[in-house]
Amino acid sequence: MRLTQKSATLLALAVIVALAPLFFPSSFYYRVGALIFVNGLAVTGIVILTGWAGQISLGHAGFAGIGAYACALAPVHLGLHPAGAVLLGAAISAVLAWLVGRPILRLKGYYLAVASLGMGILISMVLNNERDLTRGPDGIDVPDLGLRGALKAAGLDLSNGQFWYFFCGIALLLGAWLALNLFNSPTGRALRALHGSEIAARTVGIDVARLKLQAFVISAVYASVSGSLLALQNKFITPDVAGFMHSVEMVTMAVLGGVGSVAGAIFGAAVLTLLPQVLTVFAEYEQLVLGTVMVLVMIFLREGVVPSILRKIRGAGE
Amino acid sequence: MSELLQFLLSGVTVGAVYALVALGFTIIYNASDVVNFAQGEFVMLGGMTTVFVHAAGAPLPLAVLAAIVLTAALGVAMNKLAIEPARGAPVVSLVIITIGASIFIRGAAQLIFDKQIHSFPAFSGDDPIRIMGATILPQSLWVIGGAVAVFIGLWLFFTRTLLGRAVLATSNNRLAAQLVGINTTFVMTLSFALSAGIGALAGVLVTPITLTSYDVGLGLALKGFAAAMLGGMGNPKGALVGGLALGLLEGLTAGYISSQYKDAAAFIVILAVLFFLPQGLFGRKSTDRV
Numbered sequence: 001m002r003l004t005q006k007s008a009t010l011l012a013l014a015v016i017v018a019l020a021p022l023f024f025p026s027s028f029y030y031r032v033g034a035l036i037f038v039n040g041l042a043v044t045g046i047v048i049l050t051g052w053a054g055q056i057s058l059g060h061a062g063f064a065g066i067g068a069y070a071c072a073l074a075p076v077h078l079g080l081h082p083a084g085a086v087l088l089g090a091a092i093s094a095v096l097a098w099l100v101g102r103p104i105l106r107l108k109g110y111y112l113a114v115a116s117l118g119m120g121i122l123i124s125m126v127l128n129n130e131r132d133l134t135r136g137p138d139g140i141d142v143p144d145l146g147l148r149g150a151l152k153a154a155g156l157d158l159s160n161g162q163f164w165y166f167f168c169g170i171a172l173l174l175g176a177w178l179a180l181n182l183f184n185s186p187t188g189r190a191l192r193a194l195h196g197s198e199i200a201a202r203t204v205g206i207d208v209a210r211l212k213l214q215a216f217v218i219s220a221v222y223a224s225v226s227g228s229l230l231a232l233q234n235k236f237i238t239p240d241v242a243g244f245m246h247s248v249e250m251v252t253m254a255v256l257g258g259v260g261s262v263a264g265a266i267f268g269a270a271v272l273t274l275l276p277q278v279l280t281v282f283a284e285y286e287q288l289v290l291g292t293v294m295v296l297v298m299i300f301l302r303e304g305v306v307p308s309i310l311r312k313i314r315g316a317g318e
Numbered sequence: 319m320s321e322l323l324q325f326l327l328s329g330v331t332v333g334a335v336y337a338l339v340a341l342g343f344t345i346i347y348n349a350s351d352v353v354n355f356a357q358g359e360f361v362m363l364g365g366m367t368t369v370f371v372h373a374a375g376a377p378l379p380l381a382v383l384a385a386i387v388l389t390a391a392l393g394v395a396m397n398k399l400a401i402e403p404a405r406g407a408p409v410v411s412l413v414i415i416t417i418g419a420s421i422f423i424r425g426a427a428q429l430i431f432d433k434q435i436h437s438f439p440a441f442s443g444d445d446p447i448r449i450m451g452a453t454i455l456p457q458s459l460w461v462i463g464g465a466v467a468v469f470i471g472l473w474l475f476f477t478r479t480l481l482g483r484a485v486l487a488t489s490n491n492r493l494a495a496q497l498v499g500i501n502t503t504f505v506m507t508l509s510f511a512l513s514a515g516i517g518a519l520a521g522v523l524v525t526p527i528t529l530t531s532y533d534v535g536l537g538l539a540l541k542g543f544a545a546a547m548l549g550g551m552g553n554p555k556g557a558l559v560g561g562l563a564l565g566l567l568e569g570l571t572a573g574y575i576s577s578q579y580k581d582a583a584a585f586i587v588i589l590a591v592l593f594f595l596p597q598g599l600f601g602r603k604s605t606d607r608v
Contacts, residue, residue, distance in 0.1 A: 056413060118585035121581075121585050129579065292422055299400070302411055
């Protein structure tokens with residue numbers, strides 16, 4: 001029996017999420033794992049936008065910021081349950097992406113990168129400056145999701161680290177499943193056609209601008225939910241989540257691993273999340289190493305690490 | 319009245335710096351279609367290198383010269399090591415490469431120099447000059463004069479010299495330029511050297527006013543990029559006007575609206591330009607042939 005690429009990716013991911021804890025030397029790694037899954041979720045959105053629709057965003061952290069601060073503010077000011085706040089954040093992100101994307105995505109080239117860059121920085125500026133609401137650069141507390149307590153009452157007692165590890169792992173599986181379904185749908189095929197050649201896609205009747213807009217909105221929702229999960233598991237959030245460097249990190253993770261494939265992008269998220277943990281010993285050199293890795297991978301493994309290696313393996317096997 | 323004049327004067331000073339950074343973007347974009355996000359690091363290197371060479375005992379003019387030459391050499395190295403090997407790569411890859419290069423340069427600067435904030439003495443002292451109730455620092459005049467000199471110099475270079483025209487030809491049509499015997503590889507090298515050198519000069523001129531540290535590059539790159547977009551990407555005249563307009567807007571925002579949100583002006587401008595005037599003020603409408 002041959003697995004389709006979709007079920008192979010999901011199966012591998014599920015196995016990794018389930019079995020990785022067996023190899024954790026300490027409970028600290030549950031936290032690192034949860035962080036990888038949160039980043040993986042955001043990066044899956046980048047795959048849809050950049051890998052399939054061929055557009056670059058340099059402001060996706062802005063959406064993560066909206067998702068995160070929705071979880072911090074909506075329960076306090078609107079009396080919303082944190083889970084409802086996640087949805088509210090996603091809805092705001094989607095609307096904002098639609099508003100910004102609609103005029104921009106009719107243009108070709110760098111424009112979405114530039115517009116999203118401006119938007120992302122404006123969002124992080126508001127989060128930093130509106131101290132009365134967001135408490136500024138020092139950050140703000142985020143209410144508890146309450147699910148761990150409910151599970152405990154139902155007889156499933158997980159440590160905080162374990163709970164968030166599995167919760168984020170399941171969220172990532174769900175996100176990857178949705179993305180892969182999209183990939184195989186008519187919309188997914190149309191997206192890839194558009195990436196291949198916009199003009200050719202248009203001549204076969206694809207509404208190019210609308211499709212790009214859809215991809216942008218969907219990826220904004222992914223980023224927003226990942227921001228929400230980050231805020232909820234840390235119970236604390238600072239405006240850094242919306243900063244320009246976070247946007248760059250997201251794109252870099254996706255492109256390093258392989259922006260055309262969900263599996264590759266999640267691998268990229270894992271590597272770049274682990275790298276700073278490993279490099280704490282060489283904290284001084286972190287930026288140096290990160291910059292070098294980015295440049296070298298882009299020159300020598302243009303499709304990203306995972307697709308390039310897969311191609312080598314397949315090439316050798318045939 | 320004197321208040322308005324004061325805001326305008328400080329706006330023109332920062333605007334001149336943004337114009338120089340935007341010009342750096344424009345030169346590289348024209349020669350290679352690459353938007354070089356490491357442009358701000360060149361500005362940082364100009365300031366930081368001058369600080370450290372000067373501190374090591376070299377007289378200020380020599381330190382300035384060393385900073386500009388070293389940064390230009392680094393620009394050439396970046397082109398040879400990171401941009402040329404990736405020729406033909408998709409836009410996303412090139413964006414990541416230049417961002418990677420900028421992170422690398424920042425990391426290196428943090429190791430080679432330090433994480434402190436630095437400055438060196440202003441060229442002509444610190445006594446403010448009074449103009450109709452407003453004041454301006456002599457160093458601001460250096461910044462504005464420097465920008466004007468660079469623009470006139472480049473204009474002469476591009477219109478009056480064979481080499482300058484070769485650069486223009488390459489930016490118009492790379493293949494055609496190659497066919498008439500222009501060494502386009504050399505043009506690329508030259509463009510990176512020029513762009514880095516101009517960035518370093520901007521850093522040198524502005525450091526006595528704004529101070530410098532290893533991480534000032536990113537903000538400047540984003541502002542310069544906004545200015546270049548406003549003027550119309552790829553147009554040197556647009557870089558000058560875009561930079562000055564952005565500086566003035568920032569000065570007025572800081573003065574009359576909110577100094578906290580002065581940086582927001584640049585990014586609101588970006589969005590407004592894209593929504594209403596996607597080619598920028600001086601950009602040409604382009605059509606693609608299939």
